[in-house]
Amino acid sequence: MGREEDDKAERETDCVVPWMRTPVDVSNVENWALETLPCLNPKLKKALEKMGISSLFPVQVAVWHETIGPGGFERDLCVNSPTGSGKTLSYALPIVQSLASRAVRCLRALVVLPTRDLALQVKEVFDAIAPAVGLTVGSAVGQSSIAGEISQLIKTPKLDAGICYDPEDISQNLESAVDILVATPGRLMDHINNTKGFTLEHLRYLVVDETDRLLREAYQSWLPTVLKLTQTSDNGLFPSSSPFVPSTFGSLQTVRRQSVERGFKGKPYPRLAKMVLSATLTKDPSKLIQLDLHHPLFMTTGESRYRLPEKLECLRLICETELKPVYLVALLKSWEGEKSIIFTSSVESTRRLCKLLNFFGDSKIRAKEYSGGLNQSVRSKELKAFRKGDIQVLVASDALTRGMDVKGVTNVINYDMPPFAKTFIHRAGRTARAGQAGKCYTILSDHEVRRFSKLLKKVGSGSCPIYSIPPATFDAVRATYEPALEKLQESVESEAPRKRRQALKHNPRTGNYKTKRSKTTSEQA
Numbered sequence: 001m002g003r004e005e006d007d008k009a010e011r012e013t014d015c016v017v018p019w020m021r022t023p024v025d026v027s028n029v030e031n032w033a034l035e036t037l038p039c040l041n042p043k044l045k046k047a048l049e050k051m052g053i054s055s056l057f058p059v060q061v062a063v064w065h066e067t068i069g070p071g072g073f074e075r076d077l078c079v080n081s082p083t084g085s086g087k088t089l090s091y092a093l094p095i096v097q098s099l100a101s102r103a104v105r106c107l108r109a110l111v112v113l114p115t116r117d118l119a120l121q122v123k124e125v126f127d128a129i130a131p132a133v134g135l136t137v138g139s140a141v142g143q144s145s146i147a148g149e150i151s152q153l154i155k156t157p158k159l160d161a162g163i164c165y166d167p168e169d170i171s172q173n174l175e176s177a178v179d180i181l182v183a184t185p186g187r188l189m190d191h192i193n194n195t196k197g198f199t200l201e202h203l204r205y206l207v208v209d210e211t212d213r214l215l216r217e218a219y220q221s222w223l224p225t226v227l228k229l230t231q232t233s234d235n236g237l238f239p240s241s242s243p244f245v246p247s248t249f250g251s252l253q254t255v256r257r258q259s260v261e262r263g264f265k266g267k268p269y270p271r272l273a274k275m276v277l278s279a280t281l282t283k284d285p286s287k288l289i290q291l292d293l294h295h296p297l298f299m300t301t302g303e304s305r306y307r308l309p310e311k312l313e314c315l316r317l318i319c320e321t322e323l324k325p326v327y328l329v330a331l332l333k334s335w336e337g338e339k340s341i342i343f344t345s346s347v348e349s350t351r352r353l354c355k356l357l358n359f360f361g362d363s364k365i366r367a368k369e370y371s372g373g374l375n376q377s378v379r380s381k382e383l384k385a386f387r388k389g390d391i392q393v394l395v396a397s398d399a400l401t402r403g404m405d406v407k408g409v410t411n412v413i414n415y416d417m418p419p420f421a422k423t424f425i426h427r428a429g430r431t432a433r434a435g436q437a438g439k440c441y442t443i444l445s446d447h448e449v450r451r452f453s454k455l456l457k458k459v460g461s462g463s464c465p466i467y468s469i470p471p472a473t474f475d476a477v478r479a480t481y482e483p484a485l486e487k488l489q490e491s492v493e494s495e496a497p498r499k500r501r502q503a504l505k506h507n508p509r510t511g512n513y514k515t516k517r518s519k520t521t522s523e524q525a
């Protein structure tokens with residue numbers, strides 16, 4: 001199902017699955033200082049402190065209660081929490097704490113994410129805490145060759161020189177070299193299908209991050225395959241190891257049996273515990289059913305469907321379509337090098353707009369592009385430079401919309417209006433993360449104003465005042481616009497003959513520098 005159909009289906013889904021009608025409201029939960037967090041492994045506490053973390057955010061506290069706390073991983077968790085609220089650590093910490101007592105290394109936790117950059121970002125979070133308790137984290141994202149990845153994921157037995165071994169024997173003695181795997185669906189399926197010794201039979205935890213996006217990713221039926229390979233015969237009938245846990249969990253306490261741990265000495269096999277998360281979690285029963293959730297618990301923030309980060313300020317600029325670039329440059333100039341992300345509607349627009357910005361010849365505006373039109377290694381390089389602060393402006397397609405966490409991004413600009421409420425939420429959510437302040441500007445043409453107001457209602461944004469550029473700044477930028485545009489035209493004409501045929505046309509209706517052939521962006525773009 002495409003994204004448009006996806007959005008339509010969600011609009012039509014008024015009937016919510018029964019378990020979603022009684023959620024845990026995370027907005028009632030407070031931050032919790034590490035010192036007072038019940039049951040936290042002291043080694044993990046140290047690792048968190050090393051990361052600069054002194055307390056857990058509300059969603060992390062709520063998930064902790066349902067996993068390490070009284071909930072004891074008994075229910076599958078469906079987490080709908082705003083962008084930047086700390087969902088990654090909300091699952092990473094309980095998984096690592098729970099596996100800290102494992103005796104034998106097996107692949108016990110699998111985290112699936114839609115893109116490589118996102119998966120590597122999540123791996124970094126696991127890498128910051130898992131080694132503290134002796135756990136190893138691997139990735140299957142296609143960053144290195146498949147052989148390189150296999151050598152990191154699978155441990156081959158030590159062979160004595162001079163002895164001839166039966167290859168069958170060797171493959172039977174292959175072991176997992178990692179406890180936790182962070183993967184994208186494509187590479188995961190490659191390993192499932194082809195890598196000797198790669199098995200999900202010991203898996204205890206499955207995390208599907210950016211769930212609504214991943215449920216659209218049917219790549220080789222990765223989800224049904226994973227679920228099939230992890231099915232246990234006990235069907236969730238697991239005995240309790242201790243009937244109750246201490247009552248240190250305050251208002252959220254529920255009296256539940258402790259869960260049990262698979263493959264741990266003297267304990268029987270439990271079911272696979274699943275955690276699915278997003279800032280825009282689907283409520284569509286036909287999608288949720290694919291996850292085969294066990295007695296799911298819905299955790300959400302507030303009553304509205306979507307929620308923007310608390311310290312996000314939304315602003316709009318309304319202008320004539322052909323003057324959009326002038327407004328954009330005027331904004332960027334006024335920020336003097338603040339980290340900013342500009343979102344466009346397509347790969348082609350991203351490329352053209354990035355070129356145009358650099359042709360304005362303002363040394364303070366050094367822009368790079370990030371889109372699916374670029375080779376993955378170039379994309380990752382630009383992202384790294386942006387993270388380091390070597391460049392301040394990233395012009396991006398919706399490939400950067402979800403999940404990417406770059407510290408210090410103070411502004412997001414929708415150069416092209418986001419097509420859906422969900423897109424707005426994820427784009428805007430690249431700023432105002434982790435309780436920080438941030439601003440999201442949307443540049444609109446007159447004919448987009450009404451549609452944008454409707455979109456704002458959906459995302460629950462209270463206000464979105466009009467932002468005005470000071471006339472003097474506007475005039476100064478406008479004077480440099482024509483020369484920049486000419487340079488862009490020359491650059492496009494000097495491109496390869498095939499591309500030359502798509503000669504640059506400034507579309508006055510959309511304000512984009514695109515040709516008929518430029519494709520609409522998707523989150524894969």
Ligand SMILES: Nc1ncnc2c1ncn2[C@@H]1O[C@H](COP(=O)(O)OP(=O)(O)OP(=O)(O)O)[C@@H](O)[C@H]1O
Binds near residue numbers: 087088278433
């Ligand atoms: N307890 C904490 N204390 C301080 N900073 C934290 C804490 N937990 C997470 N962070 C920081 O908050 C930022 C956002 O976290 P994270 O990327 O997990 O958000 P998210 O909810 O997954 O967002 P998105 O929906 O956009 O993917 C990160 O920079 C992370 O380091």
